[in-house]
Amino acid sequence: MAVLETLVIAFWAMLPAYVPNNAAVLAGGGRPIDGGRTWGDKRVLGDGKTWRGTAMGVAAGLALAAVLTVIAGDVSSALGFDVPAFTPLAALGLAGGAMLGDILASFLKRRTGRQRGAMFPGLDQLDFVVVSLPLAALLDFEWFREWFTLEVILVVVVLTPILHVTTNVAAYKLELKNEPW
Numbered sequence: 303m304a305v306l307e308t309l310v311i312a313f314w315a316m317l318p319a320y321v322p323n324n325a326a327v328l329a330g331g332g333r334p335i336d337g338g339r340t341w342g343d344k345r346v347l348g349d350g351k352t353w354r355g356t357a358m359g360v361a362a363g364l365a366l367a368a369v370l371t372v373i374a375g376d377v378s379s380a381l382g383f384d385v386p387a388f389t390p391l392a393a394l395g396l397a398g399g400a401m402l403g404d405i406l407a408s409f410l411k412r413r414t415g416r417q418r419g420a421m422f423p424g425l426d427q428l429d430f431v432v433v434s435l436p437l438a439a440l441l442d443f444e445w446f447r448e449w450f451t452l453e454v455i456l457v458v459v460v461l462t463p464i465l466h467v468t469t470n471v472a473a474y475k476l477e478l479k480n481e482p483w
């Protein structure tokens with residue numbers, strides 16, 4: 303597979319997992335998922351993980367997957383190679399897994415004494431990949447196996463932190479986000 307082709311497929315296939323975090327930043331707020339509860343002397347998740355942000359994040363990922371699925375045929379013809387259409391279960395695995403990964407990361411951050419918004423290099427950039435890929439595979443293995451070849455997975459692992467850092471610095475500069483990570 304050509305390098306450009308692998309890059310495009312990896313980016314396209316991950317879009318439903320990339321957009322939820324950004325949508326949550328824009329739409330977040332309101333009641334925290336943990337309801338303010340603590341474990342020991344620390345919050346379970348913290349005020350940065352809200353019901354609204356999570357729901358809007360998943361909804362944004364599903365909506366984007368639907369749009370990409372509608373245009374996948376035309377884009378494939380234009381590019382001369384196939385980009386994925388998403389099955390509902392694959393989309394749910396990617397979008398839901400991204401939000402779940404982010405929530406689990408916050409759980410780990412609180413257990414390790416990090417305040418809301420503190421950085422956790424590595425985890426911040428890959429938390430959503432670590433859960434969205436296995437969840438997509440669990441919910442629709444046929445789809446996952448077709449698109450997430452070893453090459454695509456490697457590109458995702460390298461590309462995601464680069465995109466994550468870039469979009470978060472941009473969101474911070476635009477004053478949409480409180481921290482540049």
Ligand code: CTP
Nearest residue numbers: 326327330331350351352355356408418419420
């Ligand atoms: N957000 C949300 N619900 C989510 C994820 C994010 O409402 N499930 C919103 C919150 O307003 C959050 C912001 O998006 O403050 C930025 O997200 P993130 O960086 O993931 O959260 P942090 O505030 O940094 O909190 P944490 O330290 O727990 O990661």
Ligand code: K
Nearest residue numbers: 404407426429
């Ligand atoms: K995060």
Ligand code: MG
Nearest residue numbers: 419420481483
């Ligand atoms: Mg943060």
